[in-house]
Amino acid sequence: MSQSQLPADKTAQTESAVHPLIKKRWSPRAFAERPINDQDLAALFEAASWAASSYNEQPWQYLYAHRADEAGFNRLLSCILEGNRAWAQGASVLVLSLAQANLARTGKPNRHYFHDTGAANTNFLLQAADMDIYGHMMGGFDFQKTVAEFDLEEGLEPVCFMALGYLGDPEQLEEPLRSREQAPRSRKSVDTFTHKITAS
Known part of the structure; x- marks a missing residue:
């Protein structure tokens, strides 16, 4: 499989026309044996830095390690639950x-x-999807x-871990992960979570 080729059943089938990157973004579990270079990784963090935030606080931080950096990678990996x-x-x-959790300018909680x-x-x-990184x-x-x-x-809280890589072969996964990797994607219909407000 080409690194840029997303399986057809993994491209989001949307009810309305949306940006191709939104349709392409996907959360795989099978990754190729291919490193991500520091320049490309820097572009992902740069993209994160331009997200909108309340009062422009930019309350995010990131810790990361390449798989080649075994000690750091294993420290991160050790915190992830066994199934993942x-x-x-x-x-x-x-x-x-x-x-x-707290505003840098006042020290008060940032909701x-x-x-x-x-x-x-x-x-x-x-940004990762645009670069064929998932x-x-x-x-x-x-x-x-x-x-x-x-x-x-204190006040600096873990949000989530992210596994990054280029697309691999689902066959490298054990069941039931292999079947989950190959299953079609789906979402709730938009009309199930949107509600137009009219005059009371």
């Missing part, structure tokens, strides 16, 4: 997304810190172990 660890170990890069960090992560993944975000990790492993300061 089984396939995430094949990623080219592991990334830990963090969010600062939007997780929302804004999620926006940065979305920029990150869309990311899989994981909420399945040990929160307390992550805080302790990286000695995170």
Whole structure:
């Protein structure tokens, strides 16, 4: 499979015309044996930096390691729960997304810190898709172990881990992951979660 070729059943089938990158972004578990270079990785972090955020606080931070950097990669991997660890170990890069809970300018709680960090992560993944790099975000990790492993300061909270890489062959996965990798994608219909407001 060409690195730029997304399987037809993984391209989002949308009800309305949307940007091709949105249709292309996908969360695979099978990654190719191909490293991501530092220049390309820098472009992903740059994309994240331009996400919208409340008061332009930019409350996100990232920790990462290439698989070739075994010690750092394994520290990140050790915080991921076993079910995810089984396939995430094949990623080219592991990334830990963090969010600062308090406003830098006042020290008061920032109600939007997780929302804004999620926006940065979305920029990150869309930029990745444009470069034929795919990311899989994981909420399945040990929160307390992550805080302790990286000695995170108070108020700096783990949001998710991301496994990054180029598309691999689903056949390299064990079941049931292989079947999940090959299953068609689906989403709720837009009319199930949108509600037009009219005069009362």
